[in-house]
Structure formats: C-alpha cells, structure tokens
Amino acid sequence: MCVGLSAKVVDLKDGTAVIDASGAKRSVSAELLDDLEVGDYVMVHAGVAIAKITDDDENETNKIMEEL
Amino acid sequence: MDNLNGLSPKEILKGYNGRKLRIMEVCGTHTHEIFRLGIRKILPESIELISGPGCPVCVTPVGYIDEACILALEKNCVICTFGDLIRVPGTEMSLADARGKGAQIKTVYSPLDAVDFAKENPHKQVVFLAVGFETTTPSACIAVEKARKDGLDNFSILCANKTMPNAYQALKGSADAFLFPGHVNAITGNATCKALSEQGVSGVVAGFTAKELLTALAVTVTLLQKGEPFFVNCYPRVVKDEGSPAAQKLMAKVMEPCDSEWRGLGVIKMSGMKLREEYADFDARKKYSLPEIKGKPNPACRCGDVLQGKCKPCDCKVFGKVCTPQHPVGACMVSGEGACSAYYQYGM
Numbered sequence A: 001m002c003v004g005l006s007a008k009v010v011d012l013k014d015g016t017a018v019i020d021a022s023g024a025k026r027s028v029s030a031e032l033l034d035d036l037e038v039g040d041y042v043m044v045h046a047g048v049a050i051a052k053i054t055d056d057d058e059n060e061t062n063k064i065m066e067e068l
Numbered sequence B: 001m002d003n004l005n006g007l008s009p010k011e012i013l014k015g016y017n018g019r020k021l022r023i024m025e026v027c028g029t030h031t032h033e034i035f036r037l038g039i040r041k042i043l044p045e046s047i048e049l050i051s052g053p054g055c056p057v058c059v060t061p062v063g064y065i066d067e068a069c070i071l072a073l074e075k076n077c078v079i080c081t082f083g084d085l086i087r088v089p090g091t092e093m094s095l096a097d098a099r100g101k102g103a104q105i106k107t108v109y110s111p112l113d114a115v116d117f118a119k120e121n122p123h124k125q126v127v128f129l130a131v132g133f134e135t136t137t138p139s140a141c142i143a144v145e146k147a148r149k150d151g152l153d154n155f156s157i158l159c160a161n162k163t164m165p166n167a168y169q170a171l172k173g174s175a176d177a178f179l180f181p182g183h184v185n186a187i188t189g190n191a192t193c194k195a196l197s198e199q200g201v202s203g204v205v206a207g208f209t210a211k212e213l214l215t216a217l218a219v220t221v222t223l224l225q226k227g228e229p230f231f232v233n234c235y236p237r238v239v240k241d242e243g244s245p246a247a248q249k250l251m252a253k254v255m256e257p258c259d260s261e262w263r264g265l266g267v268i269k270m271s272g273m274k275l276r277e278e279y280a281d282f283d284a285r286k287k288y289s290l291p292e293i294k295g296k297p298n299p300a301c302r303c304g305d306v307l308q309g310k311c312k313p314c315d316c317k318v319f320g321k322v323c324t325p326q327h328p329v330g331a332c333m334v335s336g337e338g339a340c341s342a343y344y345q346y347g348m
C-alpha cells in the first residue's frame, strides 16, 4: 500500500489532477501541491499527489556522489 | 568523487571490507525493492541489511482487525480497505474470513474512492480502514474533509495511523544506520532525521530506484567509516527539507497525536494519530461505540523481533512451513512489503 507511483500530470482542474503513469490514466487529488502545472511529474500515494519530482534519478545520484 | 577514487556506488559496496555494519531499511517498500533488484546479492557479508517496522500492514495490531470484523459483522458496515489488510489475521479471524461469513469488504485504492462509494450508496454505512504512516495519513484527512463538505453521514474511518519519530527513538540501538523512508520524509521533511543525527543516530533518506538505493547505501557505508554521526538526503528530487507544509497543516487540523500499539512492539507513546473531537462524527470507534479490544496474536509469530531486526524471518520456527503468503500466521507474511513475505518470495 505504500508503493508510490511516479506519474505525469496531463490535466488539472479544481484541485484534481489527471495523471498518466506509463499509459494508465487516473484522477488524483492535487490539493497538497499549489504550484502544480500540466507536464509536471508527481509522486502519488493512495490517490493523492504528495510531492513534485524535480529531477531524474541519474542526475540526482551523480550530484550526491560528487558531493560526498 | 575525488576522495572515493571515482568509484561507483556499486563498486564502493562490493569493495567494502571493514567492520560489520548493520543498516536498517525502515520502509517495507525499500525491503522489497532491494530484494527485487538483487542488491542483497552484491553486498559483502560485512554489510547486513535488516528490515524495520515501516510496513503499516505489518505493524497493525491484532485488535484493530478484531475491531474491523465487529464493524463488518455486528454493525453491518461496508468495510473499505487497502487490499493488503484483508488477509491479516485477527484474534479469531481475518477480514477475508469475515467475508466468508457474509461481511461486505471492498478493496479501494484510495480513501477518496471510499468517500465516493459512500456518496453513491447513501443507505449503506461505510467505514474506511485508515492505516499508514505520514505518507498515507494526508489522504485519509482529505477523505474526511471531503465527506464533511459533502454532508455525508454514512462515512467514517477506523483510525490507526502512525507516525515515525517515536518509533525511531524506540529502535535507536537496533542498527548502525537507518535508510529513512523517502515518502514519509516527502511529507514531514528532514528535521526529525537531522535531530536524530545530533543524538548520534545516523541515517540517509533514500529513494526507490536501483540508482537511488545503491547510492544511499554507498553514502551510508562511506560515512559510517568516517565515524561521525550523519544525515544525508539522498532523495532530493522528491524530498525537500521542509517536507510538505500543506500536508502537515491538513494533518494537524484533522488529527492529533495519541499513544499507539504497534504489532510486536507494544504501545509506543505518541506514535499514533486520531481524529480530533471536531471530527468525532467521522470516527468509527465513537460512532459505533466500539468496546476496547485487546487482540491476541498467535504466540508462534516472531513479527515483533523481525520488525526490530532481532531475528530474521527464517529464524521463526513456522516460517515457510505453517506460515506462508497463502496461509499467513503473522502480518509480516501478508503484505507485499512485509519482511517475511520478501524472504519467502525471494528465497533468502
């Protein structure tokens, strides 16, 4: 139940986002994220977009290793 | 990368030959991803991974399942739940067994789906089983707010939400470092973990892809060798230092902290959440005057030791024999994120 789903926002209306997760679309609550825009990537848990994803994992981990 | 001689995370881990290190992956999804990606196989023996209590299904106490069965069988409620909870054993039966006796148990993906179901079925009393850590608690709060706004009087939740800070305190000595659960920190931010490092408890917050998990482990192993307590955010693309202020505000509005029982670990002070008095109409315990229930777990089950890293699932006498994913004796064998089910599935 805790597995997060990363997905792209394809539509946004009244606090609800339509997300596309590898082709599967569904509506989720977007009310926790006020600066969301269509095209953003989000992490979804139990029907709620909980966070914006701001980078890919490759870039992220390269930076971490450089800073270590 | 100078100080690491340009080594990749994988090379750092493979090449480690120092003292024995115990790293606890707090989150059940980490446990499963680490198995699934084969990361355990590349680790030298001196790096031991132990599974922590971060699977909400695994730490849900027996008495909670008993309460849900009473609501379903005696109070005629339709129970809406995440699928994993259905097969968790209660004292006498699981929700799957209750279903066999005529209970209506419906699997939902989100508590918001349970609210929609209540709206579409005004003659049914609907109860959502609210379990989970800070990651899932906001969704339960959004559902309650929505039910209130829509004026629903046939929706309530059975609250067993939990919070991690005091669990970390209870587990402090169990490992050399924690892999903190990425999506809990996405909500709460990093303050608790930073404070832990000031108390000498090290850890990193980790993401879930192969690159992220290998990097988080390599950072942990490298910094443990330096000997100073540390905290590093190894999942910055999702976890911000401040977490999600909107989610924190919502949770504080709808719920308040309370003592909470963790299966196998006992009651941990102020490690749970309950609905505030203003939301009493949506609190299934109050609405249906549930009696206080003390569940009795199966005495053979060592889930409590497994969840604290005191033993491995295969050290439990009934592991893989009496207790299998098809016939779970304890909760750790039920959930896809449970340590016993991971050991069973991946054959360790």
Ligand code: SF4
Pocket: B300, B301, B302, B303, B304, B306, B313, B316, B317, B318, B319, B320, B323, B324, B328, B329, B330, B331, B332, B333, B334, B340
């Ligand atoms: S193998 Fe089964 S009985 Fe043993 S600790 Fe795990 S869940 Fe409990």
